Structures are given as structure tokens and as C-alpha cells.
Amino acid sequence: MAMLLATLVIDYPILRETLSRAPNTKVTWEQSDLTRDDTHQMLVWVDGDDEVAAFDAGLEVDPTVKTPLQVVDLDGRRLYQLELTDDGQRASVYPTVIEAGDVLQEVTATHEGWRFRVAFPSEEALEGFHAFFVDQDLAVELQQLHDGRELTNDSGSQYGITDRQREALVAAVDAGYLDIPRSCSLAELGQRLGISPNATSERFRRGVETLIENTVYPDAQSP
Known part of the structure; x- marks a missing residue:
């Protein structure tokens, strides 16, 4: 099975309000968990030491996330455990990713939007991912698309890994x-x-x- 490796830039609503208040902060998604009681929790790394207060204040008013469940400071980086609100869960593409068997290789966000690097098992999966955002009238731009068997990268990630x-x-x-x-x-x-x-x-x-x-x-x- 040949994977399609795509990079997309998306005007994703998750943490949009928070990042608008901390424009020099970068968020890196680490993992998501869908719990038995239908809640969606996610771990994200946050880089932007000079905007900690602004970022935390943004979380308090962001309609897509609840107050952080936990914040851990590790060597100057902060790891946040967040839970999505009902609005956040409706906006989340993660259930679509799980259903289609997509692999999120790298997901980052700034105040300018989210950047997804995803391995798709088929063209249909890519189309479904893209359609999820289009159906919500969200801007989505496909920046790169490769056949997984042909991908090469001199940085050492020639096999699609981050x-x-x-x-x-x-x-x-x-x-x-x-x-x-x-x-x-x-x-x-x-x-x-x-x-x-x-x-x-x-x-x-x-x-x-x-x-x-x-x-x-x-x-x-x-x-």
C-alpha cells in the first residue's frame, strides 16, 4: 500500500483565539485521546517563553478548549494537557483521521494557522480530510503532495518520519x-x-x- 504524504495549511479553529493573543507562540501537537465518555483530550508542546501569560490568558477565553488539566515545564518547553469543549470537538478533524486510518506525522500551529503533515492511505482518505474543512467553510491549502515510495529528503527524514x-x-x-x-x-x-x-x-x-x-x-x- 503506497501512502500519500501531504502538507496542508489550514485555518483551523482549535486554539485560534489563544494563539491570536500570543502571536509569537508555536504549538506542536503531540497526541490526542478519545476517552470512553466521549471527551477529546490532547497533549501539545508550547514554545514561546515571553508569552506564557498571554497564552494562558487566551486559554481562559478560548471557546474550543477547557482550562488545562495539567501543565508540565520541561527544559524551557511546556507540555499542556487540554480537553476540547463541545465546540472544539465539533471542529476537530481527529475522528475523521482515526476513521480513515490517516497518520498525523507532524502538526504545528501559530497565530497564522495550523500546518498538518499527514500520511494518507488512499486518495479517498485525502479527499475526505480536505472535505472536512471545506464543509466547515475553513480555508485549506494543499502545499505538498508526494507518493510515499518516492519521497526523499536530505535531512534524514527520507522515509516520511519527522x-x-x-x-x-x-x-x-x-x-x-x-x-x-x-x-x-x-x-x-x-x-x-x-x-x-x-x-x-x-x-x-x-x-x-x-x-x-x-x-x-x-x-x-x-x-
């Missing part, structure tokens, strides 16, 4: 996380990366999944 996913994979090998028996626990690996065990697991899983889909799996399916 720099942070590559960092997690390399750290896992160096630390002995893949050894039998393991020489490093998930918590210890997370300490190396400066993130939580859950975030480490998600980053490692996404990196392995993307690496397989863009290397071994497409080759195995070739005629």
Missing part, C-alpha cells in the same frame, strides 16, 4: 530499548527525550508505523 520520531527511534536503539532483554525502560527512554512515557510510546509507535509503511510494506505490496 525529526522527533527519528530522534526517538535512534534513542531507542542506542539505549537498548529494543534489546532482549531490554536494557532501557520506556520511562528511561522518555527521560532521554525529555517527554512523558505516554508521549514517548506514541512518538515511537508513530515513527515505527510510518517507517514500515514507507519502506518494507510498500515494497512487499509491489507487483
Whole structure:
């Protein structure tokens, strides 16, 4: 199965109000969870030390998120655990991503909008993702589109993985996380990366999944 790798810039309403009040802040999505009681929680990294107060004040009035469940400061970066409001859940594309089997490789946001780098299993999945925003009258721009088997990148992400996913994979090998028996626990690996065990697991899983889909799996399916 050949993945389509696309980069899209979207006028996404999630955190729009917050970021408008902190224009020099950058948000990097880490993971999302849909809980059993139908709530949508997400972890995001926030960079912009000079605008902490403005960002936090924006969260208090943002119609798409509730007050942060937790904020952790790690080496100058802040990790926020947020829960979407009803308005936020209606605006969220994440359920569409899960249903279609899309892989969010890298998602970032500033006051200018959101940038999604996504691996789609088919053209239909890409069309469905694009249609989700069009149906809500949101501006969406497709900036790049590649066949996963043809993607090359001199930065070391030639297989479609992000720099942070590559960092997690390399750290896992160096630390002995893949050894039998393991020489490093998930918590210890997370300490190396400066993130939580859950975030480490998600980053490692996404990196392995993307690496397989863009290397071994497409080759195995070739005629």
C-alpha cells in the first residue's frame, strides 16, 4: 500500500483565539485521546517563553478548549494537557483521521494557522480530510503532495518520519530499548527525550508505523 504524504495549511479553529493573543507562540501537537465518555483530550508542546501569560490568558477565553488539566515545564518547553469543549470537538478533524486510518506525522500551529503533515492511505482518505474543512467553510491549502515510495529528503527524514520520531527511534536503539532483554525502560527512554512515557510510546509507535509503511510494506505490496 503506497501512502500519500501531504502538507496542508489550514485555518483551523482549535486554539485560534489563544494563539491570536500570543502571536509569537508555536504549538506542536503531540497526541490526542478519545476517552470512553466521549471527551477529546490532547497533549501539545508550547514554545514561546515571553508569552506564557498571554497564552494562558487566551486559554481562559478560548471557546474550543477547557482550562488545562495539567501543565508540565520541561527544559524551557511546556507540555499542556487540554480537553476540547463541545465546540472544539465539533471542529476537530481527529475522528475523521482515526476513521480513515490517516497518520498525523507532524502538526504545528501559530497565530497564522495550523500546518498538518499527514500520511494518507488512499486518495479517498485525502479527499475526505480536505472535505472536512471545506464543509466547515475553513480555508485549506494543499502545499505538498508526494507518493510515499518516492519521497526523499536530505535531512534524514527520507522515509516520511519527522525529526522527533527519528530522534526517538535512534534513542531507542542506542539505549537498548529494543534489546532482549531490554536494557532501557520506556520511562528511561522518555527521560532521554525529555517527554512523558505516554508521549514517548506514541512518538515511537508513530515513527515505527510510518517507517514500515514507507519502506518494507510498500515494497512487499509491489507487483
